[in-house]
Amino acid sequence: MALIQMAFTWVAYAVAVALVALIAAIFTYTYQTPRDRSALVSTVAIFTLTCLLATVLLLPVDIALVSSTTSSKLGAKKDWATPRTVDNILLTLKIVYYTLYSLDAVLCLLVVPFTYFLYEEYDDVDAEEGRQTFRQRFFGALKYTMIFVALVIILFIIGFFVPVARDRKEAHLDLDYFKRLLAENHGERALTFALGLLVSLGTLLYVLYTASGLALLPISFIKSAPSISAPQLSESTATALAQNRERQRQLEARNIGREGRLPAKDQRELEALVREERTLVRRLRLAAEAQGEGKSFIVRAWTKFCAVFRPIKLLGGILLLIFSVIIWVSMLITGIDKAKNSICKQHCGYILGSINVFQPLNWIFVQASKVFPVDYVLMALLVLFFFSSSVVGIASVGIRFLWVRLFEIRKGHTSPQALLVATVMLTLIMLAINYSITMIVAPQYAIYGAQTFCGNPPHHPDDQPDCSNHPELVKPCSELSSDYGSKNVCTPSVASTFLNRVTFNFPFFGALAFWAQFAFLAIFLIVFSTALFRTPKVNISQLDADAEADEEEGLLASTGRRFGATWQDIRGKAKKPSAGAAGRGIRGEDLHEDDD
Structure with a gap:
């Protein structure tokens, strides 16, 4: 039964990846100008977008596999979920995560820049009406790409030697959950530092573009231009x-x-x-x-x-508008809760032990996670909504350096260079969206799903808990759980462990990513209010x-x-x-x- 459930989970993930590959292809061919369409550029863009969407869509698979090892009613591990089996599940997830994160980094920092410079070399030759072999263009592009190779090497060297945070007075290192977040070796520390830096860069783009797009996308459905058949x-x-x-x-x-x-x-x-x-x-x-x-x-x-x-477009816009407001309210509730009730504040990146205020979106996902793949469908829709909002934000604001517009993203009029730059931006933005969904939008769901444990009896805390006859002792898992039952039952998701390790070992990244969420909420509110009362x-x-x-x-x-x-x-x-x-x-x- 366990093998069937795990196989079904991975099959659902494969279907989702195939669908996002189709969506990435549609996006690429819809926005790229037909006159300058390049097979290489299109292939790289489609593959990169598919990989980054697959990375985010791995979260519900992670939660489903981890949650399947426990019985939510009894608060105990299932009979087949031996420590060795659980370790094998976590190892498989770690391998997939490391593969996808590494692939995203290589595509973003090496492959896409190389493709950009290769296409630029081709354009320069055409402009000069010269003749140049593919080998010459290849090495010309490789010459410029070496700058990015040097940046990647420097990034990992810094991460390899940079010390982790020393100030841990309020970090609650006596808890098992926080002990597991410590980076034990230099290689793991380098990967953690690199991921934190990429998430921080993506957060800056996420605040500007995704916040604007999240407000403009529903309104663009509602306030469309006058119709002419x-x-x-x-x-x-x-x-x-x-x-x-x-x-x-x-x-x-x-x-x-x-x-x-x-x-x-x-x-x-x-x-x-x-x-x-x-x-x-x-x-x-x-x-x-x-x-x-x-x-x-x-x-x-x-x-x-x-x-x-076509008339359904108006109804769809209203539904998306309601969904955007629910996301905004949920993020605001979690942000205030973390800022006020985080157990270690900036020392651990504002990790929240347990949700203290009802958060609607988190509650929906926790309830849906009890019946897979309902939560997977909801998560896929949420990810695609954030992705679409990011595209709308980039198309509306444009690719800029300060106030100078460098590229425009328009349907059927996007140059290959602009498409590649937008692909890099979307890659970094999706890393930031991964943090936002895991830590802000649905934190309890993203860390433990619907897992529960059997808590210690209040009058006999040293007794081994038994919830078969005492269902009132069943408690939801959290980072602060220190009871006997939680140590043997609660298993955090691999994705949340990655991100919490970043914020715990390098609190600067955690503080930046956390407080940026309030800037995201503010920009959303400004753009939403402006677009709602003034037709663009x-x-x-x-x-x-x-x-x-x-x-x-x-x-x-x-x-x-x-x-x-x-x-x-x-x-x-x-x-x-x-x-x-x-x-x-x-x-x-x-x-x-x-x-x-």
Whole structure:
């Protein structure tokens, strides 16, 4: 029975990894510009995003395997859960965790930078119209990547020799849980230091981007742009194009036989009409593509399917908004609880012995963990929500150095370099999200799940506990548990042990990650309040600085944001607009104005 349960847990994890790989592929191909699409860049981005999502999704597997060794009703280990079996489970989880964390670090610090420089070398050769072999480009990229190799080596050397915190007056080292957090050897200390540094870097990005995205994502579903159906756009654009060409014909006919150039006024009007005609032609083509003309039956069916279910977007936005508020409230409750009731404060990274205030999200996960895979599904949705929020935050804020925008992340307009930089940022952000979920969002669930132990009788504390006849003695496991039963029953998750070892041995990392959560809450509240009471402006004339063709392409691509779900999208027909309405809809100034 135990082998079947463990096998089912790992199968569920494999299915989840396959799904996140699909999501990573969709994200990569949705955001990367088709014109500069690179197979190498796409592969590296998809593989890196899959690895980092797999790292976070390993948490519920960790909790399920550890919790399966105990009986929550009796507060005792199951018969098959011998110390050797439990050690083997923990060893397997540690191997998987070390593999994923090491892979994330190698991808983030070596593979992605190398791919970035390799693509840059390719671009430089094209720009100079030179000829350079792949070997030359390879070694050119490797030369720049060596800087990152040197940084990684220095990082591990510092972690190898840096001493752990000495001030442990309030660290409660007499408790078994804290004894296990001590880094015993230099190799483990180096890995702990490296993980703490990466989590700290990711926390800075997490505070800025994820907090903004968590507030903007639900509101973007609710406050969408006014809807214009593709058939209606096609009809109005065709009418406007006919009027445009008719006006050009009138100007040319009026000046037939005139010697020299047209009058200045007519010449300016004709030039404006020609520019407008090019935009209208592309706008007409965009509407045709949106209706699936010339495409397969599957594409046309998907277009109509999206139109039918478009009204659900509003309901989904409301549900996501409620979910965001619950996450914010839960994080605030845990943060205040840790700041006030942590047993050792900054000396151990604000480890909380037990939750003292009802925390809704933690309670939901603890109850769901009793029936696997309910908690796994909820955790997967939570991770994907944080991931999507991070993407929305990066797309909204942009990749910046201080106030200078370096790259833009837009659907269908993201350069390969920007995609790789965003991938590194998402890798660091997901490490910070891993800390936040484990330590702030659902701390009790992330450490012990639904594990319980049989506490000592209050009047005879030295007696061996027996909860078969005394269910009132069953207590939830916590870091402060020092009873006889807890020592033999409670097994903390491997993920929480990793993160608590970081904050316990290097309290600076713990204090930074903890207090950053309040900055996260503050930024969320500011962005949420601003976006809720002020409709964000969508600049439909976002232009590419490369060429005039890209400028027009950017203008037309933004028009697609105005597509809505109307009955015409389903029927494929639209009411014929009046000439006046069509004329008002295609004035030159309207083509470049911001749309609320």
